[in-house]
Amino acid sequence: MIFLDNAGTTKMFRECVETYSHFACEEFYNPSAVSRQSAFVHAKLEDTRKFLLKKLGAVEGTIIFTGGATESNNLAIKGAARNGNFEYIFSNGEHPSVFNVAKNLGLEGKNVKFCKLGKNGKIDLADLESKLNKNVKLISCMLVSNETGAINEIKAISSLRDRLASNALLHVDAVQGFMKIPFSVEALKIDMLTFSAHKFHGPKGVGGLYVRKLNYIKNIVDGGGQEYGLRSGTENVPGIMAMRTAVEKIDVKKNFEHVLELKQQLNKILSGVQGIKVLDFNGSPYIEVLVFDGVKGETMLHALEEKGVIVGLGSACSAKKAGNRILQEIGIDKDEIISSCRISFNAYMTSEEIEKAGKTIIEVYNDIKKRVS
Ligand code: PMP
Numbered sequence: 622m623i624f625l626d627n628a629g630t631t632k633m634f635r636e637c638v639e640t641y642s643h644f645a646c647e648e649f650y651n652p653s654a655v656s657r658q659s660a661f662v663h664a665k666l667e668d669t670r671k672f673l674l675k676k677l678g679a680v681e682g683t684i685i686f687t688g689g690a691t692e693s694n695n696l697a698i699k700g701a702a703r704n705g706n707f708e709y710i711f712s713n714g715e716h717p718s719v720f721n722v723a724k725n726l727g728l729e730g731k732n733v734k735f736c737k738l739g740k741n742g743k744i745d746l747a748d749l750e751s752k753l754n755k756n757v758k759l760i761s762c763m764l765v766s767n768e769t770g771a772i773n774e775i776k777a778i779s780s781l782r783d784r785l786a787s788n789a790l791l792h793v794d795a796v797q798g799f800m801k802i803p804f805s806v807e808a809l810k811i812d813m814l815t816f817s818a819h820k821f822h823g824p825k826g827v828g829g830l831y832v833r834k835l836n837y838i839k840n841i842v843d844g845g846g847q848e849y850g851l852r853s854g855t856e857n858v859p860g861i862m863a864m865r866t867a868v869e870k871i872d873v874k875k876n877f878e879h880v881l882e883l884k885q886q887l888n889k890i891l892s893g894v895q896g897i898k899v900l901d902f903n904g905s906p907y908i909e910v911l912v913f914d915g916v917k918g919e920t921m922l923h924a925l926e927e928k929g930v931i932v933g934l935g936s937a938c939s940a941k942k943a944g945n946r947i948l949q950e951i952g953i954d955k956d957e958i959i960s961s962c963r964i965s966f967n968a969y970m971t972s973e974e975i976e977k978a979g980k981t982i983i984e985v986y987n988d989i990k991k992r993v994s
Contacts, residue, residue, distance in 0.1 A: 622929055622930075622931055623929060623930045623931070623970075623977060623978045623981075624931050624967070625930060625931060625932045625933070625964045625965060625966065625978060626931050626932055626933035626963070626965055627820075627907065627965040627967040628767050628797060628820070628907065628908050628933065628963065628965035629933050630819050630820065630825065631820060631821060631822045631967055632822065632967075633819070633822055633823065633824055633863075633867075634822045634823075634867055634870055636866050636867075636870060637822065637823055637824060637864075637866045637867050638863070639866075640859070640862050640863045640865070640866040641824060641859040641860065641862070641863040642859075643859075643862075644662075644858050644859035644862045648661065648662055648665075648858075649858075649859075650662045652666050652855075652856055652858060653845070653847060653855065653856075662858055665858075665862065666686075666856060666858060666861060669861060669862065670683060670684045670686075672865060672868070673829065673831075673865070673868065676800075676868055677799075677805070677806050677814065678804070678805025678806055678807050678808065679805075679806050679831060679833075680807050681833055681834075682806075682831060682833040682834065683831075683835065683849070684829045684830070684831050684832075685829060685830045685832060685848045685849065685851050685852050686827070686828075686829050686848060686852065686856055686857070686861050687827075687828050687829055687830055688826050688827065688828070688857070689817045689818075689819070689825070689826050689827060689828040690716075690718060690794065690796045690815050690816065690820075690828050691718040692828070692852075693815035693816070693817070693828050693829060693830035694716070694718040694719045694722060694761075694792075694794055694815050695718065695722055695841065696830055696838065696841055696851065696852065697761065697792045697813045697815060697830055697832075697838065698719065698722045698723065698726070698759065698761055698792065699722060699726075699841045700837070700838025700839050700840065700841055700851065701758060701759045701790060701792070701813075701837060701838050702726055702731060702758075702759070703838070703839040703841070704758070704837075704838070704839055705758070706731065706732075707731075707732070707756055707757065707758030707759075707788075708732040708733075708734065708754070708756045708757045708758060709723065709726060709731060709732065709733045709734070709757070709758060709761070710733075710734050710735075710736060710749070710753070710757055710759070710760045710761070710789075711723040711733065711734070711735050711736070711760075711761050711762065712735065712736045712737075712738060712744045712749075712762045712763070712773075713736065713737060713946075713947075713950045714738045714742070714744065714762075714763065714766055714768075714771075714773075714947050714951075715761070715762065715763060715794065716763065716767055716794060716796070718794075719761055719763070719794055720946075723735070723761070732756075734752045736748045736749045736752060736762075737950070738771075738950050738951050739951070740951055740952055741771060741902060741903075741951075742766055742769040742770075742902040742904065742947075742951050743771050743772070743773050743774060744762055744773050744774070744778065746774065746777055746778070746781065749778065750781055750785065753781060753782065753785035753786040753789070754785065754786060755786060755787070755788055756788075757786040757788065757789040758788065758789060758790065759789060759790050759792060760778065760786070760789050760790070760791050760792070761791075761792040761793075761794070762775075762778065762792075762793060762794070763794040763795070763797070764793050764794065764795040764797070764798035764799075764802075764804065765795070765796075765797035765798040765802065765904060765905045765907075765908070766797070766902075766904070766908070766947065767796065767797050767908070768908075768910075768945065768947040768948065768963065769902045769908065769909075769910060769947065769948070769951070770797075770901075770902050770904040770905040770906075770907060770908030770909055770965075771902040771904040771905075772798075772802070772904040772905060775791075775793060775809040775811065776808070776809055776810075779791050779809060779810035779811070782810075783810070790812040790813060790837055791810065791811055791812050791813070792811075792812065792813040792814070793809075793811045793813070793814045793815070794814075794815045795814050795816055796815060796816060796817045796820050796828075797820065797905060797907065797908065798905070799814075799816040799820075799821065800816075800820075800821035800867070800868060800871050800873060801820075801821065801873065801876070801877070801880075801905060801907050802873070802877060802905055803873050803874060803877070806831060806833075811831075811833075812832070812833045812834075812837060813830060813831060813832050813833070813837060813838075814830070814831040815828065815829075815830055815831075816828050816829055816831075818860065818864035818867060821867055821868070821871060822867045822870070822871070822967075822969075823863055823864040823867035823868075824859075824860045824863045824864065826857070826860060827857050827860035827861060827863075827864050828864075832851075835849050835851070838851060840852070840853065842854070871968075875968075876968030877968075879968050880906040880907055880966050880967075880968050881906040883906075883966050883970055883972065883975050884901075884906045884907075884909060886972055886975050886976070886979070887964070887975050887978065887979050888901065888909075890975075890976065890979030890980070890983070891911070891979060891982065891983065894986075896913065896914040896915065896916075896986065896990060897911060897912070897913060897914070897982070897983070897986060898911070898912040898914070898957075899911055899912075900912060900953070900961070906966070907965055907966050907967075908963065908964070908965045908966075909963075909964050909965075910948070910961050910962070910963055910964070911932075911961065911962050911964055911982070912957045912960050912961045913961075913962070913986050914960060915960070915990060915993065915994070916960060916986060916989050916990060917959055917960060918934055918959065918960055918961045919934060920989060921960075921962055921982075921985065921986065921989070922934055922962055924985045924988075924989060925981065925982065928981045928984070928985055929981070930977075930978050930981050930982065930985075932962045932963065932964055933962065933963040933964070933965060934961075934962060934963065945958050945961070948961065
């Protein structure tokens with residue numbers, strides 16, 4: 622199988638399985654217990670926190686380990702909202718784990734506003750500017766869109782925050798950016814940041830929330846008080862240590878260059894093929910959208926799988942629902958949305974695989990086109 626749905630999830634590195642196994646079966650001790658063995662595990666957890674903070678380019682703050690990005694996003698937003706009644710700003714491009722939390726805050730009576738996206742898939746900065754004021758408590762937006770690959774201008778967003786809404790925290794869902802594109806929380810002036818291990822070849826169900834200061838949020842789950850009292854429950858040590866192994870193995874810059882070449886290679890193969898259009902938002906090289914004139918994306922997806930190529934239909938979390946909120950928001954034609962598939966690469970694919978995938982996409986499309994016309 623040639624897997625081109627890596628924004629949905631990635632294959633775990635073998636090395637992560639080995640690390641997982643070690644911390645599940647050998648050093649399996651509870652990091653909060655008092656034995657010497659537990660203390661060793663605790664020290665490794667703390668060292669991993671420091672290691673990840675460095676990778677994020679943080680000079681202060683800490684990481685709260687969570688059960689993945691959905692939980693990190695909930696903790697950041699609901700945790701900040703538990704601190705008082707203010708205004709909250711999100712974008713219309715957010716993943717459901719932010720967007721639905723935001724909608725529900727609104728239903729609970731909080732003052733929630735949503736910013737538009739421009740045609741380039743990025744947050745419309747003029748619209749954001751018009752919504753900022755000193756009562757804004759939180760701005761939450763993604764770094765890289767999981768639907769289009771568009772990269773938001775986080776530096777410009779934090780500058781607007783500094784100028785117009787200096788009381789606001791900036792939370793960034795960096796699930797599709799961390800370990801894929803180079804950035805630093807310090808340079809971008811990010812206060813909280815979400816990441817998830819299974820998007821970069823680590824295990825599923827583990828991730829983290831970076832927080833510059835612990836008092837930005839309150840806990841949303843009560844319990845034994847682990848993770849600074851902000852995420853009770855015994856830490857998933859095997860998962861966290863396996864996530865670290867994935868981070869250690871990845872060379873972000875080298876992978877970026879390689880994936881960019883793969884994407885350019887695929888686009889070259891598809892260029893000039895009648896009926897196939899690439900929607901490339903010039904953002905992350907890891908993600909793009911293909912439109913197949915006259916053929917449903919879902920039909921293409923199933924036919925491609927028969928031939929050994931797996932593509933995506935936008936966010937797996939919303940793929941089963943009709944339409945695509947994000948593509949609609951940026952003004953893509955309804956017919957084009959129905960005829961679209963999401964292609965997302967990983968850095969360990971070869972150009973031979975891309976060549977095969979490209980040829981298969983053309984073959985399958987032409988074959989279906991012939992049958993339906
Ligand atoms: N945010 C974004 C941008 C995502 O792409 C995803 C995964 N599709 C999530 C959040 C949720 O991640 P998780 O599966 O770790 O809960």
